[in-house]
Amino acid sequence: MLDAALRDGTANRECVFELFARKLPNDRRYGVVAGQGRAMEALKHFRFGDDELEFLAQQRIVSDETLQWLADFSFSGSIRGYREGEAYFPQSPLLEVHGTFAEGVILETLLLSILNYDSAVASAAARMVSAADGRPLAEMGSRRTGERSAVAAARAAYIAGFSATSNLEAGRSWGVPTMGTAAHSWTLLHDSEADAFRSQIAALGADTTLLVDTYNVTEAIRTAVEIAGPSLGGIRLDSGDLPVVVREVRELLDDLGATETAITVTNDLDEYAIAALAASPVNSFGVGTSVVTGSGAVASGMVYKLVSRRAEDGSWVPVAKASPGKASVGGAKVPVRRREDGIASAELIALGTEPIGDHDDRPLYVDYVTDGEINPAWLGTEGVASAREHCAMALAELPRTARRLGAGDPALTTYFVHDDGSLNRA
């Protein structure tokens, strides 16, 4: 496309692309958009180097003119969009990329890859945080997603309210608090379970967490308290019928005097399993596969569409496709979250140029890139910390229906607002 557009001159047409989701996955009540900070870091380094250009040239994939354009590429347009960690709904215009067609189209796959995956994780994580009702969750799923996606997943889960990750690289590169855990191999490595526990306590102190389900849970807990004493920090359960086992384990620990010893569970948990443990004496959760795979929706289904282009006469032309089931809404947009008494009540998307904003409306766009200059506020570890804070605020503001785990309508209805003030449902 780039090659043909450079050839026919349309490559330089001024365009607006929009990144949005037509619907929420699995009829959830809300989504959490994430990845913007990562996308901006990626944009900062988005260049075509010698190796890439040589490959394109050798394979004759693009013309010499296009090779030159790619060699010189550096994004000079503007990007605005929802804050990272913001709640989103069907048709929420999550990112708006404004630049030439060539600049916009070349970012499409990068932006979608990052936002689709990171938002899938953040959206699932937020539901788990909500189901855990104040008890901390650790992300432990690195091994169940691609090795680089694992770092992104730890970051996204943290933004959505998880407390920590077992992915050390996410700690290093994004400032996510890290934690570790003993695996079954630790117990199997030693001549006995008692040896394994003794060694772990010698290295990490009695307030460590011992994994107790390698052989027999009851025996392991007796051994653990015998070795560590009643001040044992915690035990971890990774198998069995958790609501039953957790109750038995709590009783046993209490009987042994280890009343302060915490119980961590980690057995293929998702938001439903966490909710089912609401009344169980669990102190913390470790979540693996389900959070890094978006709990049944690993791709958020976000798309990136050309919505407006400037005509020869300088006017903007809204454009939209009419494909059945996949129609898009033309024109640049400005979204706000309508609030009533501090509670969000609707997602309003202005199609016109008139400002909207009665009531207590909260504007949803922030600037990510202005004429090629990336706003540093959203980058690095500070960007992550501010996204996490923003997410907590945005979710607290949603109506209570948002907390329902079952399938249903979005917690907020999305309306397009026309220049004359009339509304229509998205």
Next chain:
Amino acid sequence: MLDAALRDGTANRECVFELFARKLPNDRRYGVVAGQGRAMEALKHFRFGDDELEFLAQQRIVSDETLQWLADFSFSGSIRGYREGEAYFPQSPLLEVHGTFAEGVILETLLLSILNYDSAVASAAARMVSAADGRPLAEMGSRRTGERSAVAAARAAYIAGFSATSNLEAGRSWGVPTMGTAAHSWTLLHDSEADAFRSQIAALGADTTLLVDTYNVTEAIRTAVEIAGPSLGGIRLDSGDLPVVVREVRELLDDLGATETAITVTNDLDEYAIAALAASPVNSFGVGTSVVTGSGAVASGMVYKLVSRRAEDGSWVPVAKASPGKASVGGAKVPVRRREDGIASAELIALGTEPIGDHDDRPLYVDYVTDGEINPAWLGTEGVASAREHCAMALAELPRTARRLGAGDPALTTYFVHDDGSLNRA
């Protein structure tokens, strides 16, 4: 764990770890293991650099002794396992890592991340290739998975029989054939659909493929053939009720004299949608979301367990955990595929030291790393080409039940073979 093991001396115990899946996802008939070549490339570069060590030191995550060990780390053990592209079944011992506990445990997450994701893609892709029954498939899902996983997905789909990818980086780094396609934005960018088609043909020739569902499919096809002539290469459909639309489009193209113009479809296809088009005049398929997300099973569920360690007296001690529902089978293993008249009939896993191999048994282990030396045969583009060839052979050898898309028992039963020759079902 590493820290505590270095402290108590068990870090240097000689161990065997095994990577395997307890079951196939979604009751499929077979899986395709992939990622070994990528894992070996990753292993080649698996070092702890100054930035990583500084982070671990600053955060006091490990002791100084462990920091030194990490700084000096370079894998000196051995790895053998199934060839990349091989079919696998429940309990197939896909990789065996032999080294000290410290060396083995530190590779766990890296190996699992890569094999779990790449195998999920390859396993889904193989079913799609089988459903397409000889018609070519292109992988076009980069935007629906993490930006680095996208490259791995293109590679894994190619190994499993896809013909090409839209991910240029997979072409550059792994030799996967690449292709491109015009998006709806291409049509929307231009003043008219006719302008868009004219420009594309001017740039790419009449044998290009035009996307015809931006506005009205019938009109678009008439326009396309008018501009390109009856030698138009192809048209792409990305929406609508495909079995119906494809038939109508074929008739229309034939009526217009464009009898050789190919039809490509790309509308949220998975193996079931592809199978439903078996009798439709589709020439090729483009698959996005479903292949890069493993078509409903994005994590293969592979685990990595300590299965054997050497005791003080030099003897090997098989070890296994007994956790309910997650028990493992101790001891190092040697697998073969039993064949009868050229057709695979069982997965045999020898637990003992006696060689097994009657009939036409095919040994399943190859050497990936020997005493720290990585076998170059499985690396780079040559590794990919040989994995693709091997995959075609291994799948052709499976019994016909393997081609069934519906849920059911694995196409082969896995048996453990004891030293005395007795078998038991895994």
